[in-house]
Amino acid sequence: MNRTLFRLSVQAVAGRRRGLVLLVVPVALLVLALVVKGLADGDTGLDATVGLGFSLALPLVALLASTAVLGPEVDDGSIVYLLSKPVSRHVIAVSKYAAAWLTTMLLGALPLGVVALVLDASEPGRAAALGVGGAVAGTVYSALFLGLAALTRHAVVIGLLYTLFWEGVLGSVLSGIRYLSVGAWGREVAHALSPLVGTADVGTVFAVVAALVVTLGSVWFTGDRLRSFTLRGDE
Amino acid sequence: MSVLTLDQTSRWYGNVVAVNGISMTVRPGITGLLGPNGAGKTTLIAMMSGFLAPSAGTVTLDGTMVWRTTSVYRSIGLVPEREVSFGYLTGRQFVLANAELHGLPDPGAATERVLEVVEMTEPAARRIGTYSKGMRQRVKLASALVHDPSVLLLDEPFNGVDPRQRLHLMALLRRMGAEGRTVLFSSHILEEVEQVARQIEVVVSGRHAASGEFGEIRRLMTDRPVQYVVVADDDRALASRLIAEPSVVAVSLRPEGGIAVSVADFGSFALRLPRVARENGIRVLELAPTDDSLESVFSYLVGG
Numbered sequence: 001m002n003r004t005l006f007r008l009s010v011q012a013v014a015g016r017r018r019g020l021v022l023l024v025v026p027v028a029l030l031v032l033a034l035v036v037k038g039l040a041d042g043d044t045g046l047d048a049t050v051g052l053g054f055s056l057a058l059p060l061v062a063l064l065a066s067t068a069v070l071g072p073e074v075d076d077g078s079i080v081y082l083l084s085k086p087v088s089r090h091v092i093a094v095s096k097y098a099a100a101w102l103t104t105m106l107l108g109a110l111p112l113g114v115v116a117l118v119l120d121a122s123e124p125g126r127a128a129a130l131g132v133g134g135a136v137a138g139t140v141y142s143a144l145f146l147g148l149a150a151l152t153r154h155a156v157v158i159g160l161l162y163t164l165f166w167e168g169v170l171g172s173v174l175s176g177i178r179y180l181s182v183g184a185w186g187r188e189v190a191h192a193l194s195p196l197v198g199t200a201d202v203g204t205v206f207a208v209v210a211a212l213v214v215t216l217g218s219v220w221f222t223g224d225r226l227r228s229f230t231l232r233g234d235e
Numbered sequence: 236m237s238v239l240t241l242d243q244t245s246r247w248y249g250n251v252v253a254v255n256g257i258s259m260t261v262r263p264g265i266t267g268l269l270g271p272n273g274a275g276k277t278t279l280i281a282m283m284s285g286f287l288a289p290s291a292g293t294v295t296l297d298g299t300m301v302w303r304t305t306s307v308y309r310s311i312g313l314v315p316e317r318e319v320s321f322g323y324l325t326g327r328q329f330v331l332a333n334a335e336l337h338g339l340p341d342p343g344a345a346t347e348r349v350l351e352v353v354e355m356t357e358p359a360a361r362r363i364g365t366y367s368k369g370m371r372q373r374v375k376l377a378s379a380l381v382h383d384p385s386v387l388l389l390d391e392p393f394n395g396v397d398p399r400q401r402l403h404l405m406a407l408l409r410r411m412g413a414e415g416r417t418v419l420f421s422s423h424i425l426e427e428v429e430q431v432a433r434q435i436e437v438v439v440s441g442r443h444a445a446s447g448e449f450g451e452i453r454r455l456m457t458d459r460p461v462q463y464v465v466v467a468d469d470d471r472a473l474a475s476r477l478i479a480e481p482s483v484v485a486v487s488l489r490p491e492g493g494i495a496v497s498v499a500d501f502g503s504f505a506l507r508l509p510r511v512a513r514e515n516g517i518r519v520l521e522l523a524p525t526d527d528s529l530e531s532v533f534s535y536l537v538g539g
Binding site for chain 2: 002003004005007008011012015016072073076077078080081082083084085086087088089227228229230231
């Protein structure tokens with residue numbers, strides 16, 4: 001990893017308006033949790049809120065963070081300033097990933113645990129498990145979306161469609177999708193740590209291995225795309 | 236001392252050929268890459284700087300393939316036409332980041348040195364977002380020079396830069412060339428290239444139209460038939476007299492009035508036209524060049 005690139009990437013996330021939008025997501029989730037706590041009793045409210053956090057808030061934060069560290073620079077071609085350096089493209093990809101990952105952990109995974117605690121402070125074990133599960137899913141999401149940002153200019157739109165349809169609608173209708181759902185892998189890991197979290201029924205080993213493979217593959221792919229980055233003129 | 240070599244380099248996008256079989260050697264000193272907009276200059280510079288794979292042929296720097304070789308950036312400094320979009324960084328932070336990415340032993344000192352070279356020490360504490368076009372250009376140049384590269388590639392560096400800063404940039408490039416660096420810059424303005432470069436490479440429609448010392452290129456561009464429109468009180472009479480002049484190649488009457496005259500030797504035509512008119516009692520009402528656009532000069536060069 002390259003510290004300069006990591007620093008620049010963090011500034012790219014925090015220094016733009018997107019940084020504020022990123023903050024809105026966990027804050028909204030927390031507000032929702034407080035409202036639910038006031039209105040509903042028992043685990044129903046917790047399941048619904050955490051479910052929303054897993055399937056919407058977490059991927060949304062990862063999407064915004066990952067596209068912020070790479071998207072604008074690739075779009076306007078100014079990434080050429082970073083690429084015209086004797087630095088391995090894979091190092092660039094890993095550094096950008098580190099910034100996106102850190103943001104996702106702080107604003108995506110951590111709030112999941114906090115929300116669980118807010119809704120039920122008597123089960124800190126479950127809250128921690130949800131935080132770890134969120135970290136696993138967030139780790140994969142940020143890598144996946146980084147690869148998407150390296151692949152296409154429309155990463156935000158495609159990422160949103162993926163989140164809403166694949167992870168959201170289709171995931172809840174077609175049970176087979178759970179094997180290919182990042183959110184399900186995260187929930188499975190959380191279930192392994194605390195039985196109070198419902199299982200996603202994919203097996204812990206499968207969830208961990210799948211998460212690892214997709215994460216490593218996506219980051220490697222990002223580096224490979226950067227190796228072939230093409231500078232186009234206006235002509 | 237570095238030499239950049241293009242050998243039968245082509246680049247096409249689908250059916251569109253952007254660069255067509257260009258061979259050239261860019262040596263130490265300043266080379267101007269001249270051509271109209273859309274000629275393929277940016278595509279050429281992208282290939283020279285390793286940001287575009289040639290569809291055919293090779294681009295090498297001192298024998299090393301440039302495409303997908305990250306180590307060449309130790310020797311190459313690139314100033315793309317693209318704006319610096321790191322508006323949230325100050326000029327100093329941006330140049331410093333470039334110095335660090337090059338792994339320089341003392342990035343801070345290198346940053347200050349290069350900011351001084353481009354005369355940006357004072358505004359360096361401000362965010363790039365607040366800079367004028369000329370200042371951005373200089374910060375871009377600073378970021379490309381911070382590692383003291385032996386090759387400097389600049390894409391349209393004078394575009395949108397005010398005249399005073401343009402002179403400053405030109406002086407800077409001349410100095411880089413005099414120091415023995417291989418400097419190549421692109422431009423679509425002949426006068427601009429002439430003021431800075433000795434060696435000129437002309438590119439038109441993706442083809443290598445001409446190559447040589449600026450005096451030769453200038454002659455090639457000026458010694459060509461030039462089209463004029465002459466409007467007189469008796470067009471037909473003037474046309475019949477003008478065709479007898481050795482400096483005139485062709486004359487035709489324009490349907491909308493006036494005469495289209497093709498002139499081979501402008502110097503003698505300028506002397507003869509008023510005399511011919513006076514001797515024959517014809518009044519010349521208007522004289523205007525019709526094809527002084529750079530595109531027509533270029534198309535003449537490629538035999539179009």
